[in-house]
Amino acid sequence: MKEVEIFRIQIIAIAVSLALIFFIINLIKKRKLKEKYGLLWILASFSILFLSIRRDLLEKTAYFIGIDYPPAALFLAALFFGFLLFLYFSIVISDLSEKTKKLAQEIGFLKFELEKKKSRKRKRKK
Amino acid sequence: MKILAIIPAFNEEKTVVKVIKEVKKELPRCDVLVVNDGSRDKTKEKVEKESIDLINLPYNLGIGAAVQTGFIFAKENNYDLAFQIDADEQHLANQIKKIIKPIQEKKADVIIGSRFLGKNSFNYSFTRRLGILIFQLTHQLLLGKKITDSTSGFRAYNKKTINFLAQNYADDYPEPEAVIKLIKNGFKVIEVFVRMQSRKQGSSSISSLNSFYYMIKVLLAIGIQSLQKSKLYNERS
Numbered sequence: 001m002k003e004v005e006i007f008r009i010q011i012i013a014i015a016v017s018l019a020l021i022f023f024i025i026n027l028i029k030k031r032k033l034k035e036k037y038g039l040l041w042i043l044a045s046f047s048i049l050f051l052s053i054r055r056d057l058l059e060k061t062a063y064f065i066g067i068d069y070p071p072a073a074l075f076l077a078a079l080f081f082g083f084l085l086f087l088y089f090s091i092v093i094s095d096l097s098e099k100t101k102k103l104a105q106e107i108g109f110l111k112f113e114l115e116k117k118k119s120r121k122r123k124r125k126k
Numbered sequence: 127m128k129i130l131a132i133i134p135a136f137n138e139e140k141t142v143v144k145v146i147k148e149v150k151k152e153l154p155r156c157d158v159l160v161v162n163d164g165s166r167d168k169t170k171e172k173v174e175k176e177s178i179d180l181i182n183l184p185y186n187l188g189i190g191a192a193v194q195t196g197f198i199f200a201k202e203n204n205y206d207l208a209f210q211i212d213a214d215e216q217h218l219a220n221q222i223k224k225i226i227k228p229i230q231e232k233k234a235d236v237i238i239g240s241r242f243l244g245k246n247s248f249n250y251s252f253t254r255r256l257g258i259l260i261f262q263l264t265h266q267l268l269l270g271k272k273i274t275d276s277t278s279g280f281r282a283y284n285k286k287t288i289n290f291l292a293q294n295y296a297d298d299y300p301e302p303e304a305v306i307k308l309i310k311n312g313f314k315v316i317e318v319f320v321r322m323q324s325r326k327q328g329s330s331s332i333s334s335l336n337s338f339y340y341m342i343k344v345l346l347a348i349g350i351q352s353l354q355k356s357k358l359y360n361e362r363s
Contacts, residue, residue: 101187101297105195108161108181 013052020045040088044081127230129156130205131222132196134189135213139168146176148219149211153226159199160213163192169213189279190300197283197292209282217280221320225282228316235287235313238273238305239280239320257341261302264345268352269309274317276302287313296347299340303347310351 024041027033033041051058051074062073131149135142146158158178162170164186173180181195193210200208207229211217217239225237242258258277265273279301283291287308296303309315 097297101191104184104187105191105198108183108195109199112179112181 010052010055014049017045017049017052021049040085127207128203128205129153129226130196130200130203130208131156131158132193132200132208132210133158133160133213134163134192134196134210135160135165135169135173136163136186136189136192137165137167137169138213139165139172141215142169142213143172143176145211145213145215145219146173146178149222150178152219152222157205159196161192161195161199163187163189188298190295190297193279193300194292194295197288197295200288201292205288206285207282208288210279212279216322216324218321218323221280221322224318224320225280228318229282229284232284233314234316235284236308236315237282238275238278238315238317239322240275240278240317241320241322242274243317243319253337257337260341261344264348265302265305268306268348271309271315273305273315276305280320280322299344302344303351306348306351310354 021042024033024038024045028035028038058074059070062068062070065073067073067076131153133142133145133149142160146160149156149158158176160173160178160180162173162180162182164183170180170182179199181199183192183195187195196208196210207226209222209226211219211222221239225239228234228237258275261276262272262274265271265276281301290308290311290313291304294307305315
């Protein structure tokens with residue numbers, strides 16, 4: 001009975017991770033996700049897929065590090081990955097906000113120059 | 127000596143024109159630049175009627191980025207001296223000479239107009255006073271130098287400083303951070319006492335709700351700033 005249950009959850013896990021991989025690749029194809037950022041997610045989904053197929057590997061690694069309950073090792077890994085990803089996003093956002101600030105300042109200057117030229121022309125016409 | 131007045135303005139339609147006129151009256155030969163930081167009121171329309179320079183930012187970037195826009199402008203147009211004055215009449219035009227004179231006499235690179243220098247009579251809220259005290263202590267600790275009013279935005283800068291700040295200036299609550307940055311990078315910063323008016327129009331960029339974030343952010347920025355060696359200038363310029 002136990003064997004069957006394990007089998008079932010394994011199939012679900014494999015199906016979910018496969019779906020995730022297709023979903024991410026599709027996002028990249030549609031240009032909704034940049035390859036640069038998609039790569040991280042693809043890597044994550046492949047590791048989930050790998051661990052779903054080779055459950056014994058998860059167990060072995062968990063026991064090896066000293067975690068008695070293998071799913072806890074999975075949670076730990078997921079948490080760690082999530083944390084890294086959020087940190088990475090914060091870095092990207094900081095970079096982007098610096099860049100948009102520069103762009104906005106630049107727009108301010110361009111408009112200023114433009115107005116100056118326009119008013120000079122107007123004066124000449126008079 | 128080419129002098130520029132930088133007036134950052136965010137929703138200051140009621141006072142900005144008056145400030146411009148007073149600055150012009152006080153220093154007829156100085157140029158005035160208003161940086162309109164995405165105001166939603168009539169600031170833009172009112173300033174346009176004056177014959178001064180006006181830069182409109184496409185959205186609200188924050189006081190730091192607005193003032194930095196002024197520094198970039200001053201740098202590109204080769205000004206020898208720039209001073210910052212608020213558009214809400216808190217800073218008095220008749221005090222400007224006090225903060226630009228030491229720069230003209232080449233006594234310092236940066237002058238901060240301080241409300242507190244040598245005086246103790248201020249009627250600020252308890253939290254504001256506490257904040258100011260914490261800043262004073264932090265500065266004393268990190269720089270070994272007493273800065274009484276590091277949040278004051280009433281400042282004058284010489285050319286060297288303008289060029290530096292055009293590239294290094296924080297977006298929000300930039301004043302205390304800039305003081306540390308400047309001193310760490312070897313700029314000579316001096317405070318002079320100025321009279322200031324209590325605010326009639328508009329609100330401080332530091333609301334009570336944000337003051338906690340303000341403190342933490344500034345202390346973090348100051349802390350990190352003091353860890354950095356003074357290589358910023360060479361790296362980025």
